[in-house]
Amino acid sequence: MNIAEAERRTGLSRANIRFYEKEGLLTPTRGENGYRDYTEDDVQTLRKIMLLRRLRLSVPDIRAIESGEKALPEAAAGQLDVLQGDIRESEQAYAMCRAICEDRAEWNGLDVDRYQSIVLPADDPREKDRIPPAGCPWRRFFARNVDAGLYGLLWSMLSQWVFRINPDNFIQFMAGLAWTVACGYVGWLLTFVFEPVLLHYWGTTPGKWIFGLSVRDEDGSKLSIRTAYARLWGVFGYGNCYALPFFDWYYNYKCYRACKEEELPWDLENGCSIVVREREVRWYRVALYLLVLVLRAAAGYGIDIHAKQPPNRGELTLEQFVENCNDYLKYNENLPPYVTADGTWDADMPTGGWTCALAAFADVSVETDEDGYVQSVTITADSQDGSLGSTERRTIFYAFAASYEKWSRLHADTMSDFIKDGWDYDAPDTKNVKEANLGGLKLRYEYEYSNTDTVNLYLNQPMPYHSVLTIEKE
Structure with missing residues (x-):
């Protein structure tokens, strides 16, 4: 089964499942397409992990129990003292609430010393069992914008110099819209040609390099070609709604919001993560991005001028x-x-x-x-x-x-x-x-x-x- 089915069967989020994988608590196999394949045993392992985490057992303790280094009754016995403390805290919190009600306490006359020794129960520890988000949504967006612009220049050269297609001929609204959509899909096609190769051999792309970003797998190594393709397909589908006009804007916005809370689906599913060199954007990265925009505009103008030159120059037969x-x-x-x-x-x-x-x-x-x-x-x-x-x-x-x-x-x-x-x-x-x-x-x-x-x-x-x-x- 895929990770979506594992989510449905266990009630855990994708980020939870990937966290437990990274901690070595389960190791799903990979299919021929490169995606993880979860078995019934994996689902049962996740359910056992959920149960033990509800008992406040730590992830290292669960790993020790799973490997046989520690017996489950021994770990459970050690957890009794912890849970007893939680019970006392709950009873104290309950008593505090009753006292506030009975005293009909108000904000202005609240006696803090009377209640300050009473604490609330601890939060559910499973909420912390998540891979921390890489964040930096704007850097990731502008990095992909740089890459898309470079692939767009390559398409401009091919279309104008080789295929002799003049974009000025598509001046009518519908023709211009159709041409824009077609160029967008060609740009994605070029992305599928070059980006997996760049991530495999270089670990980053020109746009990501400008903003100090790189992509690594869960071992910290560069991605394989297959994983890079699978990741890019996720970006194309989940992140851009298969480049459908207007829908891609909405999906970009959804990813912008999700990026602040967790790793994005295409990274979680493929065991990848964005590595951020520095959290604060350096001034020279912004300057380099602006320089790339200027050079890209100049290159586009030069491509157009060259395309308008006749194929034969000088003395003509x-x-x-x-x-x-x-x-x-x-x-x-x-x-x-x-x-x-x-x-x-x-x-x-x-x-x-x-x-x-x-x-x-x-x-x-x-x-x-x-x-x-x-x-x-x-x-x-x-x-x-x-x-x-x-x-x-x-x-x-x-x-x-x-x-x-x-x-x-x-x-x-x-x-x-x-x-x-x-x-x-x-x-x-x-x-x-x-x-x-x-x-x-x-x-x-x-x-x-x-x-x-x-x-x-x-x-x-x-x-x-x-x-x-x-x-x-x-």
Whole structure:
């Protein structure tokens, strides 16, 4: 039977049972899953312990009786004097209560000297038969927060760099909530991969190390891999309600309260305990925690910036340029690859949206040198419906300009401002031309409006228009 059944059969708490195990009064076996397996003999042993503790016999005396070092009648005879003293104390307390009632004593006139020799009976000694709690609930919470943040960074690298999943695409509420929940479960999966290994070989985790915590078994040794897994499963289930949204907050609160009174279930069931290096939190541990938060935020920003870099940098062949284009469409626009091998847009590619329609009027030409490296890219958009072709222009910038060896990602804002159309209401028929030199690249963007009678209210500018964007090496 498991420890829950042993609790039900004996009426003892889990903390009591684990205390008696630690004192060597019973030694349950372990099943293949690593959990303790209590037999009927173990239940009877616990019941015998309960009986003898009610007689005020000490735990060392019970251990001696169980091992045969001391006879039970001998121990019981020695306990008679103790119990006789308890009887006298009870009789005295009874007499005190009767005297107070008969004297109709009041607080202001209470004669302390008359009653001060009378004492109350001792408390039930079994209440002391508990493993003392490790406490420190906030340190344990923040330590796990540090570990979860580190695993979150690892998932960010995998999802953004390897699987090319852009979290910015999940901006809608329900999609964002689903993504957050999915990331939470992936974080737990990574926790199950790394934490048992860390506890087995190191005895702690990065978060626990920062706050001076470690985990040891009942012998003071580092946990086995199996025990570490079993403990972590308890944390996942008992402590976080299997990461179910909102329920995990309630379970965290329950564990916060329980942590002040006893060891938590996942430690009790697996014979583990949190070892606290010092009871008072040192200032440098708080400073180190804050430093980790700053570094984690900086690392997250760096992961995001790196993910937005094109896969091919420096001198580009036409094939690499096309790969960069399609990578941008997938990662930043959440679109399928509709740039063909010659650098033009595939108008027949179904995208499920309006973007593919731009391919009907966006003409892209790519020039290469004799070695096959891209030297310039030109995109011409001749719109008849007021569309701007901004997706195509951003794609070209990403695929060519942002990948050029002298180009810096820090020019992203300048790049965005450069391709932003402006409308001069004082001279609506003039051609607008912008030119710039950035990072060894020459940029030219010209656009004009051929009709001022129709105005796109959403864009607040006339339509339709004609534009040409050219990016070339200097």
